[in-house]
Amino acid sequence: MPIAKISPSMLSSDFSSLAAEAHRMVKNGADWLHMDVMDGHFVPNITIDCHLMVSNPEKWVDDFAKAGASMYCFHIEATNEPEALIEKIKKAGMKVGVAIKPKTPIDTVYSLVDKIDMCLVMTVEPGFGGQKFMTDCMPKVKILREKFPELDIEVDGGLALDTIDQAVQAGANVIVAGTSVFKAENPKEVISTFREKVNT
Ligand code: DX5
Ligand code: ZN
Numbered sequence: 001m002p003i004a005k006i007s008p009s010m011l012s013s014d015f016s017s018l019a020a021e022a023h024r025m026v027k028n029g030a031d032w033l034h035m036d037v038m039d040g041h042f043v044p045n046i047t048i049d050c051h052l053m054v055s056n057p058e059k060w061v062d063d064f065a066k067a068g069a070s071m072y073c074f075h076i077e078a079t080n081e082p083e084a085l086i087e088k089i090k091k092a093g094m095k096v097g098v099a100i101k102p103k104t105p106i107d108t109v110y111s112l113v114d115k116i117d118m119c120l121v122m123t124v125e126p127g128f129g130g131q132k133f134m135t136d137c138m139p140k141v142k143i144l145r146e147k148f149p150e151l152d153i154e155v156d157g158g159l160a161l162d163t164i165d166q167a168v169q170a171g172a173n174v175i176v177a178g179t180s181v182f183k184a185e186n187p188k189e190v191i192s193t194f195r196e197k198v199n200t
Contacts, residue, residue, distance in 0.1 A: 001145070002152055004198030005174045006191045007032035007049055009156070011129045012178030025181070028188040029195070034156070034176045035069075038127065042078055049073055051099060051156065051176075053126045058085055065092035073097025073120050073154075076108050086115050097154070101126060106140040113148050118174060123167070124157025129178040133158025138170040145171025161193060168197045 008030050013021035022033055032049050039054040049071045050064055057074035058081075064072055072094045079085050082098065089096045098109055099120035109119055121141050124131035134157070144153055155172040160180035167175065175194045184190045 001171060001198070002150060002173050004195040005031040005152070006181075006194050007034040007154070007174060007176045008181045008187075008191070009034040009036060009129060009176050009178035011036045012182035021182070025187065025191075028181075029191040030181075032071075032174075034178075036129075042075065042126075049097065051097075051120065051126075052078075053099075054078065058088065061085075061088050061092050061094075065094055069094055071095040071097050071117065073099050073118065075099045075101065075126070076112075077101055077104055082112055083115070086112065099126075099156075100140075102134050102137050106143055109144075110147070113151060118152040118154055119144060119148075120154040120156055120174075120176075121172070122157055123155050123159070123163075126157075131158055133160070133163040133166075135163075135166060138166055141167065141170035141172050159194075161190065164194055164197050173198050 008025040035050045037050055037052045042053050042055045050069045051073045055078050057078050072089045076098050086096050095117040097118040097120050098112055098116050101122050123134050123137045152174050153172050154174035155167045156176035159175050159177045181187050181190050
């Protein structure tokens with residue numbers, strides 16, 4: 001399994017001091033920072049790895065590249081032409097992630113895996129932080145890990161000290177965590193526990 005990358009979700013941060021919150025997470029050991037983007041259409045609320053929970057993900061590729069995004073992760077449910085979109089993202093100089101919602105079957109991504117850097121298997125319905133981890137998404141992670149031993153597999157939603165084991169046992173190695181990291185008394189400890197669980 002590829003090594004752990006722990007990616008605190010900025011959705012759970014204090015929006016009035018984003019830069020300080022980002023620094024706080026990096027200082028506490030974060031590998032990546034997870035930026036959630038919602039359009040009020042694909043998901044029902046509006047807010048500010050970029051995880052694009054938007055319809056027409058094609059539309060924002062260049063803007064995100066210009067803004068300095070390193071990975072552009074779009075939802076498979078939001079496009080009819082994933083291959084063309086993948087090419088566009090690569091041309092813009094970003095890594096490519098493909099996200100799938102809990103009810104979307106995993107085989108929808110198989111043909112794309114050799115063209116992408118990461119698959120994000122959502123473990124809550126996208127749209128809000130602080131939701132309950134969906135154990136029934138774990139078989140999808142397991143199948144994906146069995147088929148693609150080298151792929152970065154990200155899980156997002158409800159990851160915490162009491163759910164990380166299930167995700168790791170299924171084969172996830174990129175851990176997004178909002179509430180459990182940002183609201184922790186000791187975020188450093190939580191991040192390093194996640195990392196140890198993935199890497200052992
Ligand atoms: C939800 C977002 C998540 C969210 C996770 O749609 O994609 O990244 O911030 O938050 P927690 O870890 O609190 O479930
Ligand atoms: Zn997310």
